[in-house]
Each structure stands twice: as structure tokens, then as C-alpha cells.
Amino acid sequence: MKQKGKNRVAHLYQFYIDVAFAERLVEVRLNSVVVTMKGREYLLKNRDEQLEVLFRYIW
Numbered sequence: 001m002k003q004k005g006k007n008r009v010a011h012l013y014q015f016y017i018d019v020a021f022a023e024r025l026v027e028v029r030l031n032s033v034v035v036t037m038k039g040r041e042y043l044l045k046n047r048d049e050q051l052e053v054l055f056r057y058i059w
Contacts (some may be wrong), residue, residue: 016054019038019054022051022057023038024038024041025038025039025042
């Protein structure tokens with residue numbers, strides 16, 4: 001993968017992490033990132049509901 005592509009992937013992962021922390025889907029415990037109960041509930045939502053959450057941070 002070219003450097004430009006790697007940067008895009010890194011930015012995308014950073015976006016997901018930022019949203020996960022902002023929505024309290026994950027938290028840091030003992031130097032580890034763990035999924036919260038709210039995060040587990042998010043993972044049970046369908047794709048469209050999950051995308052709705054992400055889109056709120058884009059628009």
C-alpha cells in the first residue's frame with residue numbers, strides 16, 4: 001500500500017476511535033481499551049443505525 005493510502009486508512013481508524021470515545025462506546029481500563037455496555041448495544045444495532053451515529057460526526 002502506498003503512503004497516501006496508509007495515511008487515509010490511519011485517518012479513518014482515528015475517526016472511528018474518536019467517535020467511539022465520544023459516544024462512550026469504549027473506555028480505557030488498566031492500559032487497555034475495552035468495550036462498554038453502551039458499545040455492546042451499539043454493536044447489536046443494524047448497519048443503518050450504526051451509520052447514523054457515524055454520520056452525525058461527519059455532517
